[in-house]
Amino acid sequence: MDAASDSRRVRVHAISAIASSLSAFAAAGVRPRTPLAKAIVVILVIKLIGIAGMKIFMFPDSARPVVDAAAVARVIGPAATPR
Numbered sequence: 001m002d003a004a005s006d007s008r009r010v011r012v013h014a015i016s017a018i019a020s021s022l023s024a025f026a027a028a029g030v031r032p033r034t035p036l037a038k039a040i041v042v043i044l045v046i047k048l049i050g051i052a053g054m055k056i057f058m059f060p061d062s063a064r065p066v067v068d069a070a071a072v073a074r075v076i077g078p079a080a081t082p083r
Contacts, residue, residue: 032038 028037029041032041
């Protein structure tokens with residue numbers, strides 16, 4: 001076998017390992033086994049819905065707020081000058 005086929009095989013195994021890990025993670029979220037895991041899933045879903053609702057409420061037209069240097073200086077203070 002040549003180096004190119006070995007390289008492809010390594011990439012395929014890495015991708016399948018990542019895909020199987022992600023599928024196991026998703027399966028654990030879909031079918032939690034313990035009451036604590038079920039409660040965590042419920043809370044995370046509620047937070048996700050809340051974050052999506054805040055985004056829709058705050059930025060209904062997908063616009064981002066404009067922040068300039070004066071606004072940043074007002075919030076965090078003026079830039080320190082090196083001595």
